[in-house]
Every structure is written in C-alpha cells, then in structure tokens.
Amino acid sequence: METALYLIPVPLGETPVEQVLPAYNAEIIRNISVFIVENVRSARRFLKKTDKNINIDDIEFYELNEHTNKNSIGNYLDPILKEGKPMGIISEAGCPAVADPGADIVALAQKKNIRIIPLVGPSSILMSVMASGFSGQSFAFNGYLPAKPQERAQKLKQLEQRCYKENQTQLFIETPYRN
Known part of the structure; x- marks a missing residue:
C-alpha cells in the first residue's frame, strides 16, 4: 500500500x-x-x-x-x-x-x-446540488452559518441576494444541534 x-x-x-x-x-x-x-x-x-x-x-x-x-x-x-x-x-x-x-x-x-x-464517497454538498433543482452550473459552498441568530439572519439575506444577483446556488452546512 x-x-x-x-x-x-x-x-x-x-x-x-x-x-x-x-x-x-x-x-x-x-x-x-x-x-x-x-x-x-x-x-x-x-x-x-x-x-x-x-x-x-x-x-x-x-x-x-x-x-x-x-x-x-x-x-x-x-x-x-x-x-x-x-x-x-x-x-x-x-x-x-x-x-x-x-x-x-x-x-x-x-x-x-x-x-x-x-477516497470516493458521498458528498452531502454535491448531493444537495443534484437534488435541489437549482443551478448546478454555478454554486458556492459557504461553510457554516453564524451561531448568533441576528448574524445568521444577516448572512442568510446576503446569500439570498447573491442567488439573485449572480444566478448562483448558495450552499451552507448546519449542525444537527443548531438545526
């Protein structure tokens, strides 16, 4: 090996x-x-x-x-x-x-x-793009959202604006305990 x-x-x-x-x-x-x-x-x-x-x-x-x-x-x-x-x-x-x-x-x-x-294996990021119906031609992975509610809401608004402005799918990840 x-x-x-x-x-x-x-x-x-x-x-x-x-x-x-x-x-x-x-x-x-x-x-x-x-x-x-x-x-x-x-x-x-x-x-x-x-x-x-x-x-x-x-x-x-x-x-x-x-x-x-x-x-x-x-x-x-x-x-x-x-x-x-x-x-x-x-x-x-x-x-x-x-x-x-x-x-x-x-x-x-x-x-x-x-x-x-x-090694090959599932990627929740790519699987979510595949199943979303959103653009698979242009997407951005943004990592974790902020933990504080006010900062998280602000970040979601920014991501939404990028969706419309850049015609780009926005992906992020969240932990089960904050979900």
Whole structure:
C-alpha cells in the first residue's frame, strides 16, 4: 500500500457503509493503523462498521476537532514522515477537510510534500446540488452559518441576494444541534 494521507469519507446517519462506500475504501482502511479523527469513539464505530474484524486496539488515533490547539498538530504526520506508514483522516460525517478541521492537516501534508489521496464517497454538498433543482452550473459552498441568530439572519439575506444577483446556488452546512 502506498504511503500517503488517505481522506476517508463517512456516510451520514445510519446508512450501512457497504451501501454507500465502494469495497475499495474498506480494503484501504484495513491497511491503515494510524488515523486522524474528529472523535475517537465515533471513528471506532465507523471502522467496525466498515470491517467487523478490524482490531481497534491495534489502531493509533490522533484527535483533531474544534478543541484541538492548532499548534499541537505539527507532529500528527510523523507516522508517515518518520515511519513510512499510511495514514487516514476520518471526519465525523461527510468528507474530510470540507467544513472540517481536517483541512489543517491536509494543508500541512501538502507543505511537507506528502501524497494525499481522497477516497470516493458521498458528498452531502454535491448531493444537495443534484437534488435541489437549482443551478448546478454555478454554486458556492459557504461553510457554516453564524451561531448568533441576528448574524445568521444577516448572512442568510446576503446569500439570498447573491442567488439573485449572480444566478448562483448558495450552499451552507448546519449542525444537527443548531438545526
């Protein structure tokens, strides 16, 4: 297996992994023993769903989320750089590095000339464009909306104006607990 940083998409909700991800992803995952994850507990669950025979105790996890100090991630890629081990990034749900702290690791890997291999999987962003009936020729992903109600309302008005002015579909993402 190639020494690289693999970006592993995770299905949303309770959809069975094998219905959404190609078997190729499971084969890659079986050969990785070091993962950068948003949440260790949910990453372990995802790995077990992907392959029930995977030995979770043999896997090393680096946690990367909104609480991680960005100054502490400098050594997260040492298993690739010093030991030649392939590594994977597992997002909480969806695609690593898209509205996700994994982008910081990907940027760091690029600076260190580490090969980055994104794996095929569902993207809620593209799936929403496909199913929306809105323009798929021109769209913008705007990340998360502001948490404060007044700022969020203002941002939604700005996005609405861009829809009409630029004939551009505006996409954003929201967390279930703020929904």
